[in-house]
Each structure stands twice: as structure tokens, then as C-alpha cells.
Amino acid sequence: MADMSPNKTPMPEQEPTVRNKNFGEVSLGYTPEMAMGEAKRCLGCKNRPCVSGCPVNVQIPDFIGKIAEGDFKGAYEVISATNALPAVCGRVCPQESQCEGKCVRGIKGESVGIGRLERFAADYFAKNYEAELPEIRKNGQKVAIIGAGPAGLTCAGDLVKLGYEVTVFEAMHTAGGVLMYGIPEFRLPKAIVQSEIEKLEKAGVKIMTDMVIGKVLSVDEIMEMGFDAVFIGSGAGLPMFMGIEGEDAVGVYSANEFLTRINLMKAYLPEYDTPIKHSNKVAVVGGGNVAMDAARSAKRLGAEHVYIIYRRGEEEMPARGEEIHHAKEEEIEFRLLCNPKRILTDEKGLVSGIECIRTQLSEPDASGRRRPVEVEGSEFVLDVDAVIMALGTSPNPLIRSTTTGLEANKRGCLIVDDCMKTTKEGVYAGGDAVTGAATVILAMGSGKTAAATIDKYLSERRGNHEKS
Numbered sequence: 001m002a003d004m005s006p007n008k009t010p011m012p013e014q015e016p017t018v019r020n021k022n023f024g025e026v027s028l029g030y031t032p033e034m035a036m037g038e039a040k041r042c043l044g045c046k047n048r049p050c051v052s053g054c055p056v057n058v059q060i061p062d063f064i065g066k067i068a069e070g071d072f073k074g075a076y077e078v079i080s081a082t083n084a085l086p087a088v089c090g091r092v093c094p095q096e097s098q099c100e101g102k103c104v105r106g107i108k109g110e111s112v113g114i115g116r117l118e119r120f121a122a123d124y125f126a127k128n129y130e131a132e133l134p135e136i137r138k139n140g141q142k143v144a145i146i147g148a149g150p151a152g153l154t155c156a157g158d159l160v161k162l163g164y165e166v167t168v169f170e171a172m173h174t175a176g177g178v179l180m181y182g183i184p185e186f187r188l189p190k191a192i193v194q195s196e197i198e199k200l201e202k203a204g205v206k207i208m209t210d211m212v213i214g215k216v217l218s219v220d221e222i223m224e225m226g227f228d229a230v231f232i233g234s235g236a237g238l239p240m241f242m243g244i245e246g247e248d249a250v251g252v253y254s255a256n257e258f259l260t261r262i263n264l265m266k267a268y269l270p271e272y273d274t275p276i277k278h279s280n281k282v283a284v285v286g287g288g289n290v291a292m293d294a295a296r297s298a299k300r301l302g303a304e305h306v307y308i309i310y311r312r313g314e315e316e317m318p319a320r321g322e323e324i325h326h327a328k329e330e331e332i333e334f335r336l337l338c339n340p341k342r343i344l345t346d347e348k349g350l351v352s353g354i355e356c357i358r359t360q361l362s363e364p365d366a367s368g369r370r371r372p373v374e375v376e377g378s379e380f381v382l383d384v385d386a387v388i389m390a391l392g393t394s395p396n397p398l399i400r401s402t403t404t405g406l407e408a409n410k411r412g413c414l415i416v417d418d419c420m421k422t423t424k425e426g427v428y429a430g431g432d433a434v435t436g437a438a439t440v441i442l443a444m445g446s447g448k449t450a451a452a453t454i455d456k457y458l459s460e461r462r463g464n465h466e467k468s
Contacts (some may be wrong), residue, residue, distance in 0.1 A: 001044050005107025007156025009038040011116055016329035017209050018321055020299050023185040023268045026326060027091075032072070035120040037403030039068035041105060042112045049102040050114060054407070055445025056083045060114055067117055076125035079118060084157035084200065085150065085179075085444065087126065087192045093441045094184060094320050131199055139163035141458050144227040146213045148397065148438045150178020151431025153197065155454075156205045157275050157400030166204070169211040169222070174264060177235055179262040179440070180434075182256070184293050186300070189264070190351070212378060212400035219406070219427060224255060228461070229454045232414060236393040236432035242285070246343025251277055251351035255294045255390035256285070279386035281305045283354045285340055286390030287317040290437075292324065294333045294388045304331050311339040311359050312371040336362075339372065340377065343387055353381045369447050393437045403427075411436060420450035428454055 013019070019026050020283070042064045050060040058079055066075035070456065079086045093099075095115035103111035125131075143159050145152045146158050148170035156166045156208040174180050180192045201207060213219065219230055240253030241247055258276075261267045267274035282298040287310035295306045310317060313336050317324060328334070337359045344353035358378035361370035395412045405424040407415045413436055414429040416422050422429050429448030432438055 003037065003040040005041060007160060008041075008113040008116070009034050012099040016034070016326075016331070019186065020296070020330035023300055025189055026186050029123055030116055030120045032065045032070070032120075032124070035067050035072075035117055035124075036070060036366050037399075038113050042068070043104055045104055049104065050112075053098040053100075053102040055098070055441050056089075056448055058083050058099075058118070063121060064114070064117055064170070066110065067121060072121055072124045073129055075117075075121040076129075079121055080131075082448075083444070084154045085196050085440075086118055087122035088179060088188065088196060089441055089444070090115050090117075090122055091188050091192070092179075094439055096321065098441065110163055111391065126195060129415045131202070133203055134161075136161060136204065137163050137459075138165065139202040139462065141165070141228045141462065142167070142226060143454060143458075144169060144222045144225075144230045145233060145432070146219070146222075147171070147177060147233040147235055147431070148175035148197070148207055148209075149233055149235050149431060149443065150179060150438045150445040151235075151433075151450075152177070152231065153200060153205075154231060154444040155231045155430070155451045156447075157176070157203065158448055158451035159454065160204045160450075161199070164455075164458070166206065167227075168205060168207045169213055169217070170207060170209045171212045171234075172264065173209050175209060177209045177233075180291070181260040182293070184259065184263060184297050185268065186296070187293065212398070214402040219399060219403040219424075221385055223426065228458050229428065231420075231433045231447070231450050231454065232399060232427065232429040232433055233443070234396065234399055234423070234433045235394045235443075236413075238394045238396045238412075239389065240391040240393060241389055242340060242391065244340060244342050246351070249343055249345045249351050249387075250349055251279070251386045252343060253386070253388045254390050255284070255290045256393060258294055258388050259290070259297065262301070268297075268300065276301070277386050279303050279384075281307075281384040281386045282386045282388065283307045283309055283340075283382055284388045284390055285309045286392075287312065287319060288390065288392070289319045289323055291388075291390035292319050292327045292332075294390050296327055296330055298386070298388065299330055299332060305384075305388075307342060307384070307422070308332055308334045308336075309338050309354070309356060309382075310334070310336050312361060313337055314371070316361075316370070337372070339374065340387075344381065351387055353383050354387055355379060355381050357410055395433045395436070399433075419453040421453060426457075 063075040063078035072213040100111040145168040266272040407423040431443035
């Protein structure tokens with residue numbers, strides 16, 4: 001009999017005024033008793049609407065049923081059958097708009113805490129068990145993966161299970177992509193990411209770091225090295241700016257640069273001499289998850305005042321509701337319906353303020369989107385000494401500009417078909433390199449699709465070779 005409580009089992013968290021001064025994980029996870037209690041809220045629907053909302057096809061009712069029975073190892077095995085990064089997804093997936101958004105329990109109350117339960121199963125397994133590596137028969141074919149982010153790691157994990165020799169080429173000195181350089185420690189501990197990567201390496205995935213494809217090697221050269229197929233999962237790391245006065249001042253960062261210095265270069269640890277400005281008053285421009293991450297990180301680095309500047313209202317903010325809620329709890333100050341006009345500087349060229357203008361939303365256009373319109377004469381100045389631009393990113397043009405036959409659209413995103421095949425024979429792509437900046441789980445979904453397509457393509461080639 002299902003527990004018909006309308007509310008999710010609360011997850012323990014650090015107190016807001018404590019956690020906004022440290023980089024420890026905010027959410028502390030379920031105990032086994034909490035997890036079993038939450039799992040019993042699941043109705044085990046026969047038509048499984050939650051599964052249809054999962055880009056990597058996790059069999060959600062099955063793993064939740066295992067947790068309800070106390071079989072936590074079995075729950076993990078169900079998840080990991082289709083998800084190569086369960087501990088990551090349990091923490092950063094936007095479940096509210098995917099699996100939980102389709103949960104029947106959400107019609108008359110709160111959905112089942114699918115993400116919280118996935119995290120619990122992954123963490124419990126990591127603490128109590130060693131992953132068993134199945135014996136894999138190699139098929140003699142090699143696949144190169146460009147980018148060790150969520151798309152590339154997922155594609156690599158699926159292909160190595162199918163017997164392929166997989167080599168991942170990563171531009172940074174550490175694998176993980178946005179999981180390592182973009183998402184802060186307090187949302188996704190780096191040890192969790194490293195553990196997931198080590199599992200893939202133990203399964204046979206080879207990872208080569210400091211390999212900037214387009215500089216060290218081109219895609220064409222990789223294909224000449226004996227690789228039978230290539231998957232491009234290089235992400236979207238090229239930051240966008242507004243083009244306003246003062247944007248080149250000392251103290252203006254892209255969110256990508258700011259978070260990379262904190263996460264990958266460990267600016268949050270006092271023993272690391274990472275070049276970063278420890279500011280007192282910070283303005284973060286943008287309203288997405290990256291803006292929340294940057295603002296909350298700036299607060300933890302010691303800023304007294306951190307402002308989120310967003311040209312629309314809270315209802316229009318693309319950030320997850322949970323991230324907005326946590327930011328407010330941590331004393332991040334929201335300046336909504338405002339748009340920056342220019343960044344002010346002092347005589348030394350350092351940021352001294354940001355001039356904004358108030359906006360109001362127009363009537364919805366044909367798409368239903370309400371456009372922000374500036375209110376004449378409403379300018380005001382915020383006293384800040386640093387500005388972080390969190391306006392989105394686009395794919396770096398380096399790979400496509402050094403590869404023959406690889407086409408992109410006007411936004412710089414690689415063109416692929418529904419199976420992730422690019423315009424170049426034997427080359428596939430997925431994740432942010434194709435969609436522009438999106439979510440971790442969507443990138444993983446595209447990596448799974450590409451792996452299946454690559455396997456089909458190379459299996460056919462293998463079969464034709466054997467016949468001849």
C-alpha cells in the first residue's frame with residue numbers, strides 16, 4: 001500500500017547562514033529510513049509516465065520499488081543499467097521539469113522525490129559496495145570521444161560496454177567538463193564526479209587530458225590514426241557578453257571564467273593561490289542556474305552584498321526553483337526587471353559600479369514570450385566592485401573550423417540528424433556542441449543516442465568486412 005502523504009520527505013540541509021560561508025554540500029541526503037519512506041509514496045504506475053520524462057530512460061518505478069523494499073544495491077543496479085552518472089544526475093538534473101514533472105503524485109500534491117532517491121541509491125552503493133566489472137569481449141574497433149563532459153562520458157561508457165576501444169580527448173587538465181569546472185562544490189562535490197570517472201576508466205575507457213582538439217590534433221588527424229568513428233561532445237564554453245561600455249574593465253568576469261577559477265583552480269581553498277578578485281559587492285547579470293551558481297559562489301568567497309540583475313521577473317527566470325530558493329535563503333539580493341546599461345570604472349580602470357535601467361514586460365508576443373521594455377528615466381547605479389556576466393554560452397568554433405565537411409548552424413552549433421550523425425561521415429556529435437548551453441541530463445541523453453547509432457554504424461561495417 002502506497003503512502004499517500006501529499007508532501008515529499010524533506011531532505012536535511014546545512015543552515016543558510018552557515019552554508020553561505022563554506023563550500024560544503026548544501027543538501028545532506030536521505031538516511032535509509034527517509035529514503036524508504038519516500039519510496040513508499042510511489043504508486044508504481046503501470047504506464048510509467050516518469051520514465052517518459054527521463055532522457056536516459058532510467059526505469060524509475062523499478063529502482064524506487066527496490067528502495068522501498070530496502071534493496072539499495074538492487075536500486076543502484078537498475079539505475080546504472082542506463083545511467084552512467086547516477087550520483088551526478090541525482091544532484092543536478094532538473095527533475096521538476098522531467099521525470100518528477102510527469103509524476104502522477106504531483107497532480108494533487110508533491111511528486112515523488114525521484115532525484116533525491118536516485119542520489120541516495122548512488123551514494124549508498126558508493127559507500128558500501130565495489131562496482132563489479134563485467135567481462136567484455138572486445139570487437140576490435142576504436143572510437144574517439146572529444147570532450148570528457150556529460151555527453152562524452154556517457155557515450156564512452158555505453159560504447160566500452162559494447163566492446164569498443166574508447167579514447168576520450170579532453171582539453172582541460174581534468175576530466176569531467178562542466179561537472180568539474182562549472183558546477184560548484186556545494187551543489188556537486190568534485191569527489192563524486194571523480195569517482196564516476198574512475199568507474200569508467202576501470203571499465204576500460206582511456207582518457208587523455210590537455211588535448212585541445214583543433215590545436216594538438218584535428219578531427220581529420222584523429223580519424224587517420226585508426227579510429228573507426230568520432231563523437232564530438234566538446235560542450236559550449238564560449239561566453240556571451242552584452243557589448244556595453246566598461247565590459248573590458250578589471251573586475252568583469254564571464255561566469256565561465258569565474259566558476260572555472262573557483263572549481264577547477266580551487267580558489268575556494270585557502271592553500272591555493274588562484275588569481276581571483278575577492279570582492280565586497282558583486283553584481284551577477286543573468287537569471288539561469290549559472291547565474292545562481294556564480295552569485296552563491298561569490299557570497300562564499302566573502303562578498304557582503306551579491307546582486308542578481310535580471311531583465312525579467314522571477315516567474316520568467318530559467319533557473320531551477322530550488323536554486324532560486326537556496327539563493328534567497330543565502331542572502332543573495334535580487335534586482336529583477338532591471339537591465340545593465342554600462343559598467344562604471346575608477347581612474348585605475350577598476351569596476352566601481354553598474355548603471356542599470358528598470359524594465360517592464362510587454363504583452364505576450366505570438367510565441368507567448370513577454371519582452372522586457374526599458375522604462376525611460378529610471379536609471380540607477382549599484383555600488384559594486386565586480387561584475388559577472390552569466391548570459392549563456394555558445395560552442396567554441398575551433399573544432400568545426402579545423403575539420404573538413406563539418407557543418408554548423410548560424411549559432412555555431414554542429415548540425416546533426418535525429419541519430420546524432422553530423423554532416424561528416426563517421427563523425428557524430430551531441431550535448432551543448434549541438435544544442436548550445438543546456439542541461440547535463442540532455443547532454444547525457446544525446447551521448448546515449450550517439451553511442452547506439454555509432455554501434456549500429458560500426459556493426460554494419462564489421463559485418464560487411466567479415467563477409468568480404
